[in-house]
Amino acid sequence: MGVEGGMKCVKYLLFFFNFIFWLCGLAMIVVGVLVQVAINNTIVINNVSASSVPIVIIVVGVIVFFIAFFGCCGAWKESYCMVTMFSILLSLIIIIEIGAAIAGYVFRGKLTDIVHDSLNDMVNRYSNGSKEFQEAVDKLQTDLKCCGMNSSADWRGTFGTGADVPDSCCVTVTNNCGKGAMLNPGKVHITGCEALVEEMLKKNTLWIIIAALVIAFLQIMGIIFACMLMRGIRSGYEVM
Numbered sequence: 001m002g003v004e005g006g007m008k009c010v011k012y013l014l015f016f017f018n019f020i021f022w023l024c025g026l027a028m029i030v031v032g033v034l035v036q037v038a039i040n041n042t043i044v045i046n047n048v049s050a051s052s053v054p055i056v057i058i059v060v061g062v063i064v065f066f067i068a069f070f071g072c073c074g075a076w077k078e079s080y081c082m083v084t085m086f087s088i089l090l091s092l093i094i095i096i097e098i099g100a101a102i103a104g105y106v107f108r109g110k111l112t113d114i115v116h117d118s119l120n121d122m123v124n125r126y127s128n129g130s131k132e133f134q135e136a137v138d139k140l141q142t143d144l145k146c147c148g149m150n151s152s153a154d155w156r157g158t159f160g161t162g163a164d165v166p167d168s169c170c171v172t173v174t175n176n177c178g179k180g181a182m183l184n185p186g187k188v189h190i191t192g193c194e195a196l197v198e199e200m201l202k203k204n205t206l207w208i209i210i211a212a213l214v215i216a217f218l219q220i221m222g223i224i225f226a227c228m229l230m231r232g233i234r235s236g237y238e239v240m
Contacts, residue, residue: 010228014075014083017222021068021090024215028061031211034204056100057208064093064215071226080233087226094216094223101212108205115198119149123158126166138168144200146193152182154192 036055067089074082107114122137129137141147147169148154155165163182170177170188181187 010225010232011075011078014222014225014229015072017218017225018068018071018075020218021064021071021215021222024218025061025063025065025068028057028064028211028215030061031207032056032058032061056096056103057212060093060096060100063089064219067093071222075226075229078229078233080230083226083230083233087223087230090219090223090226094219097212097216097219101209101216104205104209104212108202108209111198111201111205115194115201116149119192119194119197123149123154127159134166138166140193140197141166141168141189142173144193144196145189146191146196147189148192149194150192152188152190152192155182 032055036058067086070082071086071090073079074086122140126134126137147165152165152169155169156163159166160179163180165178165182165188167173167176167178170181171186178188183190
């Protein structure tokens with residue numbers, strides 16, 4: 001009876017952990033989407049690795065979402081085959097999540113160079129860029145209340161004439177408000193965008209790393225319970 005009672009406890013613990021995994025999968029999807037949106041809002045960041053990490057997290061979140069449902073069915077029906085498959089799939093997902101966390105950490109360490117190169121390209125391409133590109137740059141500067149890469153002076157020689165800056169640099173954005181206002185802190189934001197963009201992306205990437213590691217830990221606990229239930233089912237213990 002002690003063994004049977006223990007297996008019953010394991011069964012319900014596995015069912016509970018799968019519900020947690022279901023919520024974790026949903027959380028991964030939300031975090032991945034939010035980070036991807038943040039990166040897309042800074043369209044000037046054109047490094048491939050910048051968008052690959054959140055996309056991996058979204059894909060893994062979707063997979064975990066469905067695997068959790070699969071695991072719940074396996075635990076409830078006491079299906080050795082389903083619980084075994086659940087354990088194998090979950091182990092593969094853990095490997096992917098740890099890989100995503102490592103990739104996020106590596107990407108986070110390279111952010112300074114990536115942001116520097118991308119924002120420098122932003123300034124140089126703005127005048128001859130497409131309307132969509134200019135709108136993306138303007139949105140970045142307006143949202144972050146910044147101007148240029150290091151300072152508003154970065155626009156000298158790349159936009160307009162003399163001391164002109166894009167209107168999106170202005171404290172109060174109006175038509176032609178940036179003309180001749182490059183070094184006027186009363187009219188335009190003097191601070192560059194580089195440090196602000198880097199801080200924003202580092203914060204978002206840190207959330208990805210934390211989410212991946214926490215969920216991987218919970219999934220390891222789930223695999224342990226799944227293995228215990230598999231052993232009980234294989235030995236012919238009465239779980240119900």
